Amino acid sequence: SQPIVDGNLAHIKTCKMGAAVAADALAIPVVDLSQSGAKTLIVDACKELGFFKVINHRISMDFLTKLEAEAMKFFQLPPQEKAKSGPPNPFGYGSKVIGPNGDVGWVEYLLFSTNPDLASRNPNSAAPGISQTLREMVNEYVSAVREMTCEVLEMIADEMEMDTRHALSRLISDAKSDSCFRINHYPACPELQALSGRSLIGFGEHTDPQIISVLRSNNASGLQIRTADATWHSVPPDHTTFFFLVDDSLQVMTNGRLKSVKHRVLADSMKSRVSMIYFGGPPLTEKITPLRGVMEEGEESLYKEFTWCEYKKSAYKTRLGDNRLSFFEKS
Numbered sequence: 030s031q032p033i034v035d036g037n038l039a040h041i042k043t044c045k046m047g048a049a050v051a052a053d054a055l056a057i058p059v060v061d062l063s064q065s066g067a068k069t070l071i072v073d074a075c076k077e078l079g080f081f082k083v084i085n086h087r088i089s090m091d092f093l094t095k096l097e098a099e100a101m102k103f104f105q106l107p108p109q110e111k112a113k114s115g116p117p118n119p120f121g122y123g124s125k126v127i128g129p130n131g132d133v134g135w136v137e138y139l140l141f142s143t144n145p146d147l148a149s150r151n152p153n154s155a156a157p158g159i160s161q162t163l164r165e166m167v168n169e170y171v172s173a174v175r176e177m178t179c180e181v182l183e184m185i186a187d188e189m190e191m192d193t194r195h196a197l198s199r200l201i202s203d204a205k206s207d208s209c210f211r212i213n214h215y216p217a218c219p220e221l222q223a224l225s226g227r228s229l230i231g232f233g234e235h236t237d238p239q240i241i242s243v244l245r246s247n248n249a250s251g252l253q254i255r256t257a258d259a260t261w262h263s264v265p266p267d268h269t270t271f272f273f274l275v276d277d278s279l280q281v282m283t284n285g286r287l288k289s290v291k292h293r294v295l296a297d298s299m300k301s302r303v304s305m306i307y308f309g310g311p312p313l314t315e316k317i318t319p320l321r322g323v324m325e326e327g328e329e330s331l332y333k334e335f336t337w338c339e340y341k342k343s344a345y346k347t348r349l350g351d352n353r354l355s356f357f358e359k360s
């Protein structure tokens with residue numbers, strides 16, 4: 030990829046469209062949580078792609094639409110108002126800059142901790158742009174999505190014959206779970222049309238460090254996932270469903286059986302994209318290590334031992350696109 034050098038888009042990378050367009054036809058596994066057999070489908074999808082879509086999730090569409098509208102009210106504020114809720118370290122509003130190491134994208138966002146002990150570090154009344162309504166809706170959304178995520182993690186534990194059904198879900202239902210929530214806004218970028226044949230990076234390629242991520246977006250395209258053969262595939266948007274992504278920690282806890290999925294978002298010239306992602310993470314002190322039950326007799330861990338706190342610290346020293354797990358692989 031190469032940076033564009035003028036105007037608004039200075040420093041934001043572009044990439045060639047070709048590969049992603051050609052490879053569009055990937056079938057995304059669809060899981061109906063209410064159907065028997067869902068757990069087998071889920072585990073197969075996590076092994077092959079690290080990615081699947083959940084339908085019939087019982088979270089009200091009306092509520093999702095309202096939350097999205099409330100989030101858009103924030104993003105429509107003047108830049109100087111939004112800036113009062115930033116910078117996003119660790120939580121709050123960010124624009125273009127992603128993480129502390131020089132990554133940028135055509136995106137603005139809000140980051141929240143979902144841990145009540147850290148809620149005081151979220152944007153608060155000093156951040157006038159974030160309404161009480163938005164705060165309350167975010168809390169309600171996170172509770173509902175966490176519940177659905179626990180259900181999915183319990184199916185995974187069950188199917189993989191882990192020691193207990195709660196071997197994974199307990200980590201994110203723990204009061205000390207270090208989970209977070211992110212709302213991303215990718216404004217439409219009309220200048221893009223001048224970039225004939227190239228597209229603009231909204232959020233650069235990366236895997237998520239946590240256990241599992243749950244993404245919902247409006248009906249705008251942009252999300253792409255990378256398959257094992259290193260090709261990129263556009264994920265057709267579906268505002269009525271949730272996409273689940275396997276994260277690095279779950280890959281380690283299953284000793285590489287489930288694969289964290291590389292993904293990115295490209296900006297669009299016409300339609301703005303809003304996505305919200307719940308990142309289910311363990312308590313800071315939790316050891317991230319292959320779980321008993323998934324391991325065959327005599328099987329050794331592919332990874333050195335580390336805690337979630339250590340992994341997170343290390344992750345924040347990397348660039349977005351780095352292979353963060355490589356530092357913890359046994360040689």
Ligand code: GA4
Nearest residue numbers: 127128129132211237238344345347348349
């Ligand atoms: C990716 C997943 C989550 O969005 C996030 C991101 C975090 C950030 O935006 O501050 C990171 C990125 C994410 C991974 C590597 C580091 C940290 C930016 C970055 C360069 C909130 C997270 O936990 O890790």
